[in-house]
Amino acid sequence: MCNKDSISFWKAWRKRYCSHSIKPTGTLNGHVVDDNICQVFTYHFKSLYEPNTPWADSDFQKTTEELLQCNSVGSIPFIDIATINVCISSLKYRKMHGHDGISNEHIHSPPVLSVHLSLHFNSFLRHGFVPSDYCLGVILSLLKNKHGDASKLDMYRGITVSCSFSKVFESVLSSVFDQWLTVDDLQYGFKNTAVVVMH
Numbered sequence: 728m729c730n731k732d733s734i735s736f737w738k739a740w741r742k743r744y745c746s747h748s749i750k751p752t753g754t755l756n757g758h759v760v761d762d763n764i765c766q767v768f769t770y771h772f773k774s775l776y777e778p779n780t781p782w783a784d785s786d787f788q789k790t791t792e793e794l795l796q797c798n799s800v801g802s803i804p805f806i807d808i809a810t811i812n813v814c815i816s817s818l819k820y821r822k823m824h825g826h827d828g829i830s831n832e833h834i835h836s837p838p839v840l841s842v843h844l845s846l847h848f849n850s851f852l853r854h855g856f857v858p859s860d861y862c863l864g865v866i867l868s869l870l871k872n873k874h875g876d877a878s879k880l881d882m883y884r885g886i887t888v889s890c891s892f893s894k895v896f897e898s899v900l901s902s903v904f905d906q907w908l909t910v911d912d913l914q915y916g917f918k919n920t921a922v923v924v925m926h
Contacts, residue, residue, distance in 0.1 A: 754878045772866050772885045804903050806848045811841045814898035818891065825890030826865050834891050844892070848899055861893040 755764045815834055824830040834840055851857050864887035875882045889897075901908065 756878070756880045767880060768866075768868050768883070768885075771880055772868075775885070803852050806845055806852070806899055806903060808841045808845050810899055810902055811844050811848070811895065812838075814895050814902065815841065817898060818894060823865075823867070823888045825888055825893070826863050827860065827890045827892075829891050831891050831894075834895065844895065848896055851896070857896075860890060861896060864889045 753759060755767050758764050758767055818831040818835065820832055820835075822831055866885045866887050868883040868885055870877055871882050871884055
């Protein structure tokens with residue numbers, strides 16, 4: 728492979744190491760029926776994302792309520808159509824849709840949608856309410872290594888796919904409240920200003 732030009736090298740590399748025909752396994756940790764395999768994934772991902780401090784949510788809610796009662800909230804920023812259009816245009820095409828079946832392509836084109844989203848998002852901020860559908864996601868299991876044993880549960884990682892409207896809302900919140908949002912210095916991934924050098 729070393730004697731090939733750049734194009735031939737990468738073509739040979741892909742042919743040897745990249746497989747586009749990875750088939751789903753028929754067995755996972757000894758389970759063979761699709762429903763059983765689905766249950767194995769469900770229990771696995773559910774156990775991964777359970778908080779190790781079950782009272783943390785109620786403590787956070789109590790602290791938030793105390794802060795809201797003793798401090799004036801101040802003026803609530805208005806989410807304008809231009810901000811929503813910028814956030815919609817940043818969505819990538821050909822991505823998996825969320826549980827609602829609406830893909831990013833559905834919300835890219837109609838300009839009147841931005842007006843409705845502006846009304847919705849502003850009402851969310853004013854009333855302190857977000858629809859429960861915005862909190863739902865679909866967990867997909869991805870094979871970590873195509874050369875590993877696909878019948879072992881440890882060979883999979885999960886990613887959560889949110890609905891498109893939730894992605895737009897999160898993007899809008901991030902752009903509107905960016906000056907008040909901070910990230911720990913130990914966080915290296917998923918930061919706009921971070922550069923990670925691998926040795």
